[in-house]
Amino acid sequence: MKRLDFLVEGLKDLKTVGTVTRSSRSLCRNMIKHVNFKEADLIVELGAGDGVITRFILEKMKPDAKLLVFEVNSKFCDILRSIGDERLIVAEDSAEELDHYLQQLNATKVDYVISALPFVALPKELGLDIVGKCYRFMKQGGRYVQVHYSLLSKKLYQSIFGNVDINFVPFNVPPAFVLVCEKK
Incomplete structure (x- = not known):
């Protein structure tokens, strides 16, 4: 997807896209x-956008691993499907439905969650529900990795995981924070 096309999608629905620039x-x-x-069998990506992190x-990923991605924007889902990797499962749905998709995959545990969901723009209860489900289905020692453009939502992750490590990424527009939580 071209930068201009991504900008247009972002401006059309900033609440679900969360940004106007690609990562x-x-x-x-x-x-x-x-x-x-080397150890990850199932990775979940929330808010995959046009697949820049997905790629x-x-x-x-190892050849037998699976990547389950959630994206609600239909144009982005079409782009994700065009990647054509059999390890990639595109859920054109809300991340709230994580348990439903895991059941379809006969999966009980997630190794890692990579998220670009714009929790600052979503209702607080929805954010708690999504992150809570990720925690519930995550294996011990699994990690939840979230990108944000501020630290306003840090308490959300602390309340569920009890720990948050922060990485600052200045070489992004806008500069970003990567929050990393581990299920202990």
């Missing part, structure tokens, strides 16, 4: 550096 390579690398791809994940 930089620097941000994508920072998001996935918290994943042990970085797929590049590192």
Whole structure:
């Protein structure tokens, strides 16, 4: 997707897209550096957008792993489906439905969650529900990795995981924070 097309989609629905620019390579690398791809069998991506982070994940995943991505924007879902990787499962649905999709996959645990959902723009209860489900279905030692453009939502993750490590990524427009939580 061209930058201008992404800008248009972002402006049309900033509440669900969460930004008007794509994630930089620097941000994508920072998001996935918290994943042990040698051990990851199931990775979940929330708010996959047009797949910029998705592609970085797929590049590192082992051949028998699965990547379940959630995206509500139909144009973005079409782009995600066009990636054509059999390990990629595109859920054109809200991340609230995580349990339903895990059931379809006969999966009980998630190894890692990579999220670009704009929780600041979503109702607080919805954010708590989504992050709570991720925690519930995550394996012990699994990590939840979230990008934000401020630290306003840090307490949401602390309240569920009890821990949040913060990485600042200056080489992104706008500069971003990567919050990393581990299920202990």
